[in-house]
Amino acid sequence: RKEVEQDPGPFNVPEGATVAFNCTYSNSASQSFFWYRQDCRKEPKLLMSVYSSGNEDGRFTAQLNRASQYISLLIRDSKLSDSATYLCVVNPPPPGGSYIPTFGRGTSLIVHP
Amino acid sequence: SAVISQKPSRDICQRGTSLTIQCQVDSQVTMMFWYRQQPGQSLTLIATANQGSEATYESGFVIDKFPISRPNLTFSTLTVSNMSPEDSSIYLCSVTQGGGTEAFFGQGTRLTVV
Numbered sequence: 001r002k003e004v005e006q007d008p009g010p011f012n013v014p015e016g017a018t019v020a021f022n023c024t025y026s027n028s029a030s031q032s033f034f035w036y037r038q039d040c041r042k043e044p045k046l047l048m049s050v051y052s053s054g055n056e057d058g059r060f061t062a063q064l065n066r067a068s069q070y071i072s073l074l075i076r077d078s079k080l081s082d083s084a085t086y087l088c089v090v091n092p093p094p095p096g097g098s099y100i101p102t103f104g105r106g107t108s109l110i111v112h113p
Numbered sequence: 114s115a116v117i118s119q120k121p122s123r124d125i126c127q128r129g130t131s132l133t134i135q136c137q138v139d140s141q142v143t144m145m146f147w148y149r150q151q152p153g154q155s156l157t158l159i160a161t162a163n164q165g166s167e168a169t170y171e172s173g174f175v176i177d178k179f180p181i182s183r184p185n186l187t188f189s190t191l192t193v194s195n196m197s198p199e200d201s202s203i204y205l206c207s208v209t210q211g212g213g214t215e216a217f218f219g220q221g222t223r224l225t226v227v
Contacts, residue, residue: 042220042221043220044205044216044218087155091213099214
C-alpha cells in the first residue's frame with residue numbers, strides 16, 4: 001500500500017459545482033497534513049494546511065479524519081481558475097528524526113463553462 | 114514562507130553530459146529536498162540535502178548519479194550525471210523548517226536529454 005493515495009481523476013465539473021477530493025494515508029502516526037495546488041508546468045504551491053478541527057478558507061474546506069486515515073478537500077462554487085492538480089501531502093513520523101513530506105500523485109480538476 | 118530561486122529553469126542536454134541545478138533560498142532553512150516529477154506523475158523524492166555532510170538518498174537513487182551539495186543553510190545543488198533520455202524530467206528543490214511544517218518549492222528545472 002502506498003503511503004499516500006489519491007484518485008488521479010480527472011474530475012470534470014461545471015462552473016459553480018461543488019467538488020470534493022479525498023486522500024488516504026497509511027501511517028496512523030502521521031502528524032501534519034497539507035493540500036497543494038499545482039498548475040501545468042509550475043511548481044506545487046501550498047493551498048492550505050489541514051488541522052484536526054478542520055480548516056476553511058473562502059470556498060475551500062479541508063478536513064482530517066484520523067480514525068479512517070484520510071483528509072479531504074472541498075471546493076464550493078468552482079471557478080474556471082480552480083482547474084489544476086491538487087496534491088495531498090502527509091508528514092509521517094520521521095524514522096531517523098526528520099520529517100519528510102510525502103506526496104500523493106495528485107487529483108486533476110477540470111472546471112468547464 | 115521562503116522564496117526559492119532555482120536555476121536553470123530549463124535545459125536541453127546531450128546524453129552523457131552532466132547538469133548542475135542550483136537552489137538558493139532567501140533565508141536559512143532546516144531541511145532541503147530534491148524531487149523529480151515525471152509528466153503526469155507525482156513527486157518522487159531523490160534525496161535530503163544535509164548541510165555539511167553527505168545527502169541521504171532514497172531507494173533507487175545513488176550519489177554517483179545524483180551528487181548533491183549543501184554547503185550552508187540557504188544553498189544546495191543537484192547534479193544529474195552522465196545523462197540519458199530517461200533522466201528527462203522536472204527537478205524540484207523544496208525546503209521546510211522541519212517538524213512537519215509546510216514545504217516550499219523552487220520553480221523547477223525542466224530537463225530534456227537528447
